[in-house]
Amino acid sequence: MKTFINILLLTSAAAFGQAPRMDTLVSPEVQPDRRVTFRVRAPKASEVSLFGDWMMPETRQAMTRDEHGVWSVTVGPLEPGLAIYTFTVDGVTAPDPINPRIKLRARTSASLVDVPGHPPELWEARDVPHGKVEANWAKSKVTGDTRAYYVYTPPGFDSGRSVRYPVLYLLHGNNDTAAGWTDVGKANFILDNLIAEKKALPMIVVMPWGHAVPYTGSQSNNTATFERYLLEEVMSAVEKKYRVARGRENRAIAGLSMGGGHALQIGLGHPDLFSGVAAFSSAVPGNFENRFKPLLDDPEETNKKLKLLWIGCGRQDTAFERNQKLSELLTAHKVRHTFHATEGLHNFAVWRRYLVELAPLLFRKDTN
Amino acid sequence: MKTFINILLLTSAAAFGQAPRMDTLVSPEVQPDRRVTFRVRAPKASEVSLFGDWMMPETRQAMTRDEHGVWSVTVGPLEPGLAIYTFTVDGVTAPDPINPRIKLRARTSASLVDVPGHPPELWEARDVPHGKVEANWAKSKVTGDTRAYYVYTPPGFDSGRSVRYPVLYLLHGNNDTAAGWTDVGKANFILDNLIAEKKALPMIVVMPWGHAVPYTGSQSNNTATFERYLLEEVMSAVEKKYRVARGRENRAIAGLSMGGGHALQIGLGHPDLFSGVAAFSSAVPGNFENRFKPLLDDPEETNKKLKLLWIGCGRQDTAFERNQKLSELLTAHKVRHTFHATEGLHNFAVWRRYLVELAPLLFRKDTN
Numbered sequence: 001m002k003t004f005i006n007i008l009l010l011t012s013a014a015a016f017g018q019a020p021r022m023d024t025l026v027s028p029e030v031q032p033d034r035r036v037t038f039r040v041r042a043p044k045a046s047e048v049s050l051f052g053d054w055m056m057p058e059t060r061q062a063m064t065r066d067e068h069g070v071w072s073v074t075v076g077p078l079e080p081g082l083a084i085y086t087f088t089v090d091g092v093t094a095p096d097p098i099n100p101r102i103k104l105r106a107r108t109s110a111s112l113v114d115v116p117g118h119p120p121e122l123w124e125a126r127d128v129p130h131g132k133v134e135a136n137w138a139k140s141k142v143t144g145d146t147r148a149y150y151v152y153t154p155p156g157f158d159s160g161r162s163v164r165y166p167v168l169y170l171l172h173g174n175n176d177t178a179a180g181w182t183d184v185g186k187a188n189f190i191l192d193n194l195i196a197e198k199k200a201l202p203m204i205v206v207m208p209w210g211h212a213v214p215y216t217g218s219q220s221n222n223t224a225t226f227e228r229y230l231l232e233e234v235m236s237a238v239e240k241k242y243r244v245a246r247g248r249e250n251r252a253i254a255g256l257s258m259g260g261g262h263a264l265q266i267g268l269g270h271p272d273l274f275s276g277v278a279a280f281s282s283a284v285p286g287n288f289e290n291r292f293k294p295l296l297d298d299p300e301e302t303n304k305k306l307k308l309l310w311i312g313c314g315r316q317d318t319a320f321e322r323n324q325k326l327s328e329l330l331t332a333h334k335v336r337h338t339f340h341a342t343e344g345l346h347n348f349a350v351w352r353r354y355l356v357e358l359a360p361l362l363f364r365k366d367t368n
Numbered sequence: 369m370k371t372f373i374n375i376l377l378l379t380s381a382a383a384f385g386q387a388p389r390m391d392t393l394v395s396p397e398v399q400p401d402r403r404v405t406f407r408v409r410a411p412k413a414s415e416v417s418l419f420g421d422w423m424m425p426e427t428r429q430a431m432t433r434d435e436h437g438v439w440s441v442t443v444g445p446l447e448p449g450l451a452i453y454t455f456t457v458d459g460v461t462a463p464d465p466i467n468p469r470i471k472l473r474a475r476t477s478a479s480l481v482d483v484p485g486h487p488p489e490l491w492e493a494r495d496v497p498h499g500k501v502e503a504n505w506a507k508s509k510v511t512g513d514t515r516a517y518y519v520y521t522p523p524g525f526d527s528g529r530s531v532r533y534p535v536l537y538l539l540h541g542n543n544d545t546a547a548g549w550t551d552v553g554k555a556n557f558i559l560d561n562l563i564a565e566k567k568a569l570p571m572i573v574v575m576p577w578g579h580a581v582p583y584t585g586s587q588s589n590n591t592a593t594f595e596r597y598l599l600e601e602v603m604s605a606v607e608k609k610y611r612v613a614r615g616r617e618n619r620a621i622a623g624l625s626m627g628g629g630h631a632l633q634i635g636l637g638h639p640d641l642f643s644g645v646a647a648f649s650s651a652v653p654g655n656f657e658n659r660f661k662p663l664l665d666d667p668e669e670t671n672k673k674l675k676l677l678w679i680g681c682g683r684q685d686t687a688f689e690r691n692q693k694l695s696e697l698l699t700a701h702k703v704r705h706t707f708h709a710t711e712g713l714h715n716f717a718v719w720r721r722y723l724v725e726l727a728p729l730l731f732r733k734d735t736n
Contacts, residue, residue: 090410092465109468130514131505133516135503137557
């Protein structure tokens with residue numbers, strides 16, 4: 001593995017006026033046993049700590065200082081996958097200064113550590129045919145800005161000129177970006193691998209940016225605007241630009257956290273458009289019973305139309321109770337669904353596993 | 369414009385176990401006159417400074433502390449465009465903790481500030497048809513990893529089924545990523561705008577990752593490996609997957625800094641493959657006179673084959689002298705070329721302008 005050389009190195013970049021010195025500190029350092037050492041050089045700091053998305057909310061892990069002013073901590077073993085973390089140095093929370101792998105957000109940013117599995121997990125790049133991830137830039141009349149929705153096209157899409165593909169709309173959580181499901185969720189590699197194993201049907205995955213109003217943390221008026229953006233602009237553009245199979249049978253919508261709320265809201269609100277709906281650790285829409293009264297009151301019709309209703313949540317997630325209550329409500333109204341209660345917090349370790357489980361269920365004639 | 373509210377706000381993310389509080393600090397704040405205020409909350413720090421890519425290398429701008437522990441500085445007016453900056457808080461250099469716009473690198477990261485032009489500059493998203501930016505994942509036998517090369521396809525590419533397009537290979541600098549030319553260089557918007565104005569021909573732009581060996585700062589053995597990766601894998605995949613116009617007349621190669629070195633090395637080394645070569649602020653290959661002796665010794669043949677040889681550099685760039693000497697060497701050997709000496713440092717403000725000037729010259733029958 002990499003060794004930790006505590007010196008400074010003059011880089012060739014210096015000759016061109018960029019960052020003149022490169023610290024050769026290694027952070028994060030992933031051990032073969034999946035323990036991870038995090039390091040930050042902060043000789044003048046008096047308190048340095050780590051927060052990672054594998055930790056309970058509101059907790060922090062203290063780091064300790066060596067004689068060179070390098071603070072470090074070793075954690076784990078961590079689960080195989082991409083984990084998100086930040087350092088807090090004397091009260092300033094920021095990404096790891098050394099590590100170039102960044103979790104982009106709508107506000108602030110964090111670092112990523114990639115813990116490989118042996119053999120590689122289903123969300124890792126295996127030696128199989130790969131699809132593409134396309135950033136489609138377009139001016140939006142609904143949001144007022146020029147933004148990109150991301151589209152995964154499966155291997156062979158460019159050569160299979162006559163084939164049409166079903167479409168999964170895959171939505172991210174609060175304070176994320178349109179790149180979240182690929183950069184961190186690894187949706188493209190998950191689909192590549194499942195398609196190569198013939199466990200999932202080849203499909204197109206559309207990942208729009210879920211913040212449709214300027215992001216301030218409070219997003220009360222976001223959902224309705226996002227729904228218009230998704231249905232009026234993204235969906236119509238996708239159906240025009242890509243070789244998609246038409247009709248509700250070939251359309252599903254899924255999301256995590258805020259995006260799970262969007263998937264329930266938009267998917268259940270438009271049974272004419274979607275035959276599959278999945279919500280991961282979701283922000284269940286408030287006032288659900290009144291909002292979706294017709295759906296709950298006519299389970300026979302609902303069960304006929306909704307080929308797949310999939311709700312997953314980790315038991316250690318603060319959203320667990322809300323999701324469990326949603327499942328109980330659906331059960332009481334005889335609405336067929338899967339409630340997938342697992343171990344896990346509110347993080348991508350859970351959501352990658354959920355996508356691995358969901359994708360094989362999509363667009364099957366015999367689902368449910 | 370945005371106002372600066374010095375309070376803390378509990379976000380909806382808290383309910384789902386993510387970052388529990390969101391600081392409402394605004395940074396950066398771009399004024400209408402293009403002055404920019406940078407802020408960081410660091411109450412315990414004793415020294416905070418700013419470095420931006422509009423500043424001379426090795427310099428820093430001090431920031432001052434207010435009574436709430438917020439350090440700030442106002443600079444500019446800055447040129448319209450995306451600028452790159454970092455904060456150094458008590459010796460720790462990192463991106464702006466608040467600002468989500470990140471300059472990704474091969475090692476470390478930095479922040480981006482977007483200074484809009486009025487009217488919008490050619491590198492800004494205007495209300496014109498937009499092309500796509502595609503991340504093509506593929507396992508590389510040359511580099512040993514699975515990596516993405518980025519491809520810009522112009523507006524109408526998907527519908528123009530019978531049209532074939534010329535290809536520009538566009539290379540980034542040291543410590544950058546395959547996303548650098550689009551995320552920061554805005555190559556996609558530059559092409560969109562120039563194509564809309566009919567100033568540039570519609571073309572495909574291919575942007576591979578220029579670090580073909582593990583990045584350590586020293587890249588002595590990188591160039592040869594990158595050349596193999598580009599020619600043996602990227603180019604052959606592009607010619608298979610995309611509707612490209614064949615032949616050297618329809619291929620050009622350009623790059624900035626390290627990528628300018630790559631463009632000269634690969635482009636001039638393979639006149640059978642490229643008819644256009646451009647180097648921006650480039651790391652001119654060492655021992656040029658011996659390395660390209662056949663090219664210098666037969667200017668008639670060179671000038672016949674090389675439709676375009678374009679060398680640009682800013683006078684304030686530490687690479688200026690090397691580029692000027694290259695131009696003098698070419699002139700002494702009667703090799704036709706453009707030497708474009710401009711004002712400017714070693715930064716994307718220069719390189720975006722150079723791409724704006726270069727793109728209209730490419731793939732013209734009458735070039736030179």
